[in-house]
Amino acid sequence: MKKRNFYKSLKKTFFLLTGCCLVILLSVSCQNKSLRYPLLQSTNKKEYVNDFSIGINNDELEQIAANVKKVFSIVDYDIYHFSESAGITQSKLAQINLRRSSESKSIFNESVYGTATILQNNQNGILLLTCSHILNNPDTIISFFAEANKQTLIQSVAIKKSQMIFIHGNINNNLLKIIAIDPERDLVLLGSNELFDQNEQPEFKLKAGNSNTLQWGTQVYLMGFPGGHQMLTKANIGNPHSSSNGDFIVDVSFNPGGSGSIIIAINKNTHYLELVGIVKSASATYTNVLIPEKEGNQEIYNPNMPYEGDLFVKRARNINYGITFAVSVNTIRDFYIQSRKQITRAGFNLDNYFELK
Numbered sequence: 001m002k003k004r005n006f007y008k009s010l011k012k013t014f015f016l017l018t019g020c021c022l023v024i025l026l027s028v029s030c031q032n033k034s035l036r037y038p039l040l041q042s043t044n045k046k047e048y049v050n051d052f053s054i055g056i057n058n059d060e061l062e063q064i065a066a067n068v069k070k071v072f073s074i075v076d077y078d079i080y081h082f083s084e085s086a087g088i089t090q091s092k093l094a095q096i097n098l099r100r101s102s103e104s105k106s107i108f109n110e111s112v113y114g115t116a117t118i119l120q121n122n123q124n125g126i127l128l129l130t131c132s133h134i135l136n137n138p139d140t141i142i143s144f145f146a147e148a149n150k151q152t153l154i155q156s157v158a159i160k161k162s163q164m165i166f167i168h169g170n171i172n173n174n175l176l177k178i179i180a181i182d183p184e185r186d187l188v189l190l191g192s193n194e195l196f197d198q199n200e201q202p203e204f205k206l207k208a209g210n211s212n213t214l215q216w217g218t219q220v221y222l223m224g225f226p227g228g229h230q231m232l233t234k235a236n237i238g239n240p241h242s243s244s245n246g247d248f249i250v251d252v253s254f255n256p257g258g259s260g261s262i263i264i265a266i267n268k269n270t271h272y273l274e275l276v277g278i279v280k281s282a283s284a285t286y287t288n289v290l291i292p293e294k295e296g297n298q299e300i301y302n303p304n305m306p307y308e309g310d311l312f313v314k315r316a317r318n319i320n321y322g323i324t325f326a327v328s329v330n331t332i333r334d335f336y337i338q339s340r341k342q343i344t345r346a347g348f349n350l351d352n353y354f355e356l357k
């Protein structure tokens with residue numbers, strides 16, 4: 001009996017010791033695991049959160065969506081056509097009267113759209129921010145005859161006649177004009193001193209942030225009109241230091257119409273959304289491709305029949321999706337400071353928005 005009790009006691013002690021060892025091993029294992037990722041334990045303060053789980057209030061998103069607008073630029077051109085026998089070259093072009101020397105005249109227009117944000121809407125009018133390249137239509141377009149030995153002979157000259165810039169849905173009421181522009185930074189402020197309905201066109205209420213505190217992997221939101229559709233998109237800061245002027249890269253797909261889309265982040269301390277930049281352009285490569293005389297939207301070709309018409313060379317842009325360049329809010333602030341005189345002369349003032357003293 002004593003022997004049996006002894007074995008019983010020994011068995012119990014063994015299980016207790018085994019349990020203690022497991023607890024110690026688990027404890028050590030957990031400690032080792034946390035030590036392997038010291039960055040997760042960092043106590044450094046960050047300006048913006050790296051966690052989408054915090055989320056955004058839907059009412060706030062509705063207000064932001066109302067601030068962000070689709071903006072159109074429509075440019076009208078007069079085209080003067082010349083015959084080969086006229087022998088018009090670039091040196092002769094400045095010496096002739098286009099209307100009298102041309103064989104015929106036609107018109108065409110180019111339409112481009114992008115995203116703009118209402119920074120101010122009050123008794124002085126409305127002021128919007130977007131990228132300048134959406135307005136970058138050339139004043140003159142010269143086309144040459146295609147034959148190699150006639151490359152210097154001009155076939156047509158297109159002269160810019162007019163340009164209309166307007167918020168989608170407001171073409172018949174209020175046209176916008178350029179208040180301040182900086183092509184190098186790819187920024188433009190558009191405005192009108194006409195009164196806009198503040199309920200339909202509310203001004204942007206989010207604070208201007210500090211893009212210098214963005215970090216690798218900081219989560220951001222984008223609001224704009226890629227492909228013509230208003231969308232909210234989540235993304236990460238792919239590179240916070242992609243250029244010397246503070247501009248950065250986000251890992252989001254770029255589509256036409258997305259230029260000017262706002263980039264916002266959540267302030268870690270206040271949990272308020274702040275503007276940290278706007279979308280500028282996508283990384284892209286260019287190739288030369290052969291195209292028929294008329295594009296696919298003008299004529300449908302039979303793929304089973306050999307094409308016998310004239311061929312033309314077109315420079316095709318191939319977007320590297322997932323690499324999108326952004327203009328930082330600090331660059332936007334610098335642009336405002338340098339253009340402040342002409343902006344205030346037009347009746348607008350963003351000193352409070354950019355917290356300038």
